[in-house]
Amino acid sequence: MNNNIAVISGLLVLSFICAASSAKDYEVADFAEYQSVVAKLEPGDRVLLEDGHWRDVEFVFSARGTQTNPITLAAANPGKAIISGRSNLKLAGEHLVVRGLVFKDGYTPTDSVISFRTAKPKSAEDYSTVAVNTRLTEVVIDDFSNPDRYETDYWVSVYGKNNRIDHNHFSFKRNKGVTMAVRLDTVHSRENNHVIDYNYFGPRPVLGSNGGETLRIGTSHFSLSDSLTTVAHNYFEHCDGEVEIISNKSGKNVLKNNVFFESRGTLTLRHGNGNLVEGNAFIGNGVDHTGGIRVINADQVIRNNYLSGLAGSRFGGGLVVMNGVPDSPINRYHQVDNAMITGNTLVNVERIIFGAGSDEERSAVPSNSRFIGNTIINESMMSPFELHDSVKGIDFAENRVNFEVEEALQGGFAKISNVELAVPELPVKKSEVGVAWYPKYEKSDRFINGKSVSVAPGTDTVIEAYGELSSAGELLLDEGDYHFSKTLMLDKALVIRGAGKGKTRLTFARKSLVDMLNGSALRLQDLSVSGLRAPDDKANAVIRSDSKPMNKNMQLELLGVEIRDLDINKDFDVIKLRKSTFADNVVVKASSFVNIKGTVLKLDTEKDDYGMYNAEYINVENSQLSNVTGGLMAVYRGGTDESTFGPHVHVDRVSLESSPAASSTSSSILLHGVQRGLIENSKFDNSAPILVRHTVGGPVIRIEDNVYKNNPLYKVESVVSGMESTFTANNNSLLGDQP
Structure with a gap:
């Protein structure tokens, strides 16, 4: 051995030992x-x-x-x-x-x-302020979330180069802003070679606005730059913030071997070229809006992914290949060019869409692309393909299906039968990500496992019993009269269950019976509520959300409830959700509403037209309205943003009589910007029409099998000029004047 080399090696070992011993x-x-x-x-x-x-x-x-x-x-x-x-x-x-x-138990004071x-570094050579x-x-x-849901911050902002983010646990980001963002705003952070691996991305609740992504790599402004970021072996569970779970906005990233479990939205190649999406598993289990991969831009490779049970549609479908904008600005939709989609397996995926978003602006169809060697199997044996524009720029070959394909796809697909595909082992298990010493999310019903307390009739007996509950609970009310001299300030999940309509009777002396605070849920069941003892004041409501902004989504249910005589003034709603508050579900079943000078469901306070709204799912079934001057509901989602799924509205077997009167200038139901709506099997007697206002996002509104006495049953308006309407009305019957 060369003695000089031996001496140098010895010095290096000695220096390492000295450094370690001095630590x-x-x-x-x-x-x-x-x-x-x-x-x-x-x-x-x-x-x-x-x-x-x-x-x-x-x-x-x-x-x-x-x-x-x-x-x-x-x-x-x-x-x-x-x-x-x-x-x-x-x-x-x-x-x-x-x-x-x-x-x-807090939130960041900065971004x-x-x-x-x-x-931010002062020069291109200065790395002193980045990691x-x-x-x-x-x-x-x-849940380290700003209490105002629309205040924006990030949980992890990744700058610099060669950083690794691994085995971390991120769950319940509730306010606006990306959970983790890889930032490219200076040269110090481009071509960064970051590795994001083995992390647990737990639930990201529905935000009800743009800005609910779980992971974003780059921004549109720097999207023509390469990030060279690897995202591998992560587990995304119930990441439902908005339509983009991962928003890729830069080039040459690798997104591989991740699991997306019952997460609403897609891995979206929104901007940037030359990305690889490989070996990921998307497990939807039929959950609404679960999606897979959305393809935009050039030179994208999507291979060997497994997609199962995905129920998403439109931009949130199982596999979506977009149309682009000719000569697109950097922040719009660049044409799909030279995409390779190969070796993927799609099982019980409801929609595979080509040319998605096709309109006057997005007219550039995919080009020079290949869809080769994929397997698509549906138990229904129905084709999941939707062709929204020409597919001549895509070469289809060697694909296998178990259904008949559309004529435009003939030649690139072979039909197979008696297919039994083994469910592959997931690329990463939930137990392998995050940290071992911190519990991961397990889905549960907000109303179960609570303490049950019997409550006798009287003044404030319900409020006193509620005060004894330390967590979710159920109050069981006997027959009789219950008066609330104070508003019940609800901060947890609560069921108030009576002995039946007309048997258990509630009155209240303040502007509301219940105020929903952050993180609360309420079910009223089998009881009656009267407004006769409420104050003669404006903006009364039986149930209202807090006046302060919230970040935890509510849940509201009225089951077998009678609400009547909210007519002490001209502004008395049943349920009113205020600005910057949001409900996952508002459910009304087997209930009645009589003599109300307001609206049953007042869900229209987000009128800034930025794509925000007050509730995700609104469901009214088997209920009756009589003399309700504000109608059944007012639901509002304004703006032209396409990043959310809701609101969703379903009305079934509901009777409206003079609610409001046909001569009124108001509407019986207002659906402004609702993305999915179905009004069916209902009766409109001497009631104002349904008003549907289309905004954006390809809303699907259906009015079917209803009976109405006064023309018209509905009016449809388009807020965005030139947008194709997807509204349909079928099998509705006009009775005319009856004796």
């Missing part, structure tokens, strides 16, 4: 101690946060480790250092590790909870 652990108990040590950290050092709540702290972790001796910020005991209040973490430097922290940058070669691992961010 220090700093256990810190408060933020002042943290600040005193962070400035003097050397390679190999560790800062260990002691157990407890670290409240209202803004950590800056700026240091320079080495590849063999990184500098670490960690919980002394993983999961026991809780970062709460108005807190965040900024990283800068190189070879850093952050491990074992939990962010909960990010964790940022891989302390400030490179840094690892974020075994960190939990759980």
Whole structure:
């Protein structure tokens, strides 16, 4: 051996041993101690946060480790250092590790909870304020959400280069803004070679607005830049924020071996070219709006993915190939060109769409593309293909199906029979992602497992019984009269169950019977409510959402309920959801509404026309209205944004008499911007027409099998000029005047 080489090797080993032996652990108990040590950290050092709540702290972790001796910020005991209040973490430097922290019970005071940058670099050569070669691992961010649902922030903003984000747990981001965003706004963060792997992306509740993506890579402004980011072996569960689960907006990214479980929306190649989508599993189990992959732009490769039980439509379908805009601006839709879609297996996928979004603007059909060697099997043996424009620019070959295909697709598909496809092993298991010491989401009914309490008639007996509940519960009311001298301020899930309509009778003396606070759910069942003792005031309601913005979605149910005599003034609604509040479900069944000077479901307060709305699913069945001057419902979703699925409205077997009167200038039902609506098997007697206002998104509104006494039954208006209407009306019967 060369003696010089031996000496150098020995010196390197000695220097490594010396560096390791000189590394220090700093256990810190408060933020002042943290600040005193962070400035003097050397390679190999560790800062260990002691157990407890670290409240209202803004950590800056700026240091320079080495590849063999990184500098670490960690919980002394993983999961026991809780970062709460108005807190965040900024990283800068190189070879850093952050491990074992939990962010909960608070929100960031800035635009990010964790940022891989302390400030925007001042020059192209200056990397001092960004993090490179840094690892974020075994960190939990759980419901660390701004209390105003439409205040925007990110949970993780990834800048710099060569960073790894792995084995983290992110669940219940409830306010606007991407859960994790890879940012490309300076040269320091492009062609970054980040790896995002083995993370658990838990539920992302429906936002009711654009801005609910779970992961975004780039933005439209920098979408012609390459990111070179790898997203692999992550688990996305119930990520329902909006139509894009992953929004890819840059080039040459690899998205592989991820699982999307019952998540509403798609992996969307929204901008950027040359991306690879490979080996992912999309498991929908028939859940509404579960989607797969949406293809836009050039040189995309989609191969060997498994898609099963996907019920999504339009832009949220199982596999969607978009039309583009000729000579598209950078922020619109670039033409699909040279796409390769091969080796994918689609089982019980309801829709595979080519030319999606085709209209006067989006007229550039896919070109130079191939759809080869895919297998599509449907138990129904019905074709899932929808051709919204020409498919001449796509070469179809060697595909297998178990149904008859459309004429335009003849030649590229072979029909097979008696197919039994084995369900493949998922590319990653839920147990393999995130952290072992923090529980993952398990779906449950909000109303079950609550304590049941019997309540006797009287004044405020219901409110007093509610005060004894520490969590979700059920109040069982006897026959008799119950009066509320105060509004019940509801902050949990509650069932109020009576002995039957007319037997259990509720009155109230304030502007509302119940105010729904953040995170609450209410079911009223088998009882009657009267407004006779309510104050003569404006803006009364039986149930209303809090006047403050919310970030936790509500649930409201009226089952077998009678509401009457809300006529103390001219402004008295049954359910009124206020601005910046949102319900997953509003359900009315087997209920009646009599003599009301307002609207049964007042869901129209989001009138800024930015695509926001108050409720996702509105379902009214087997109910009666008489003399309700505001009609059954007013549902409003304005603007031209295409990022949401709702609102959804279903009305079935409902009778409306003079609700409002036919001579009224109002409407019996207002559907403004509703995306899915079905009004069926209902009777409209001396009642104003249904008013349907189309906005955008290809709404599907159907009015079918209804009986009406006064013309017209409905009016349809288009808010966006030139938009093709998808409204249909069938089998409705006009009775005319009857004796």
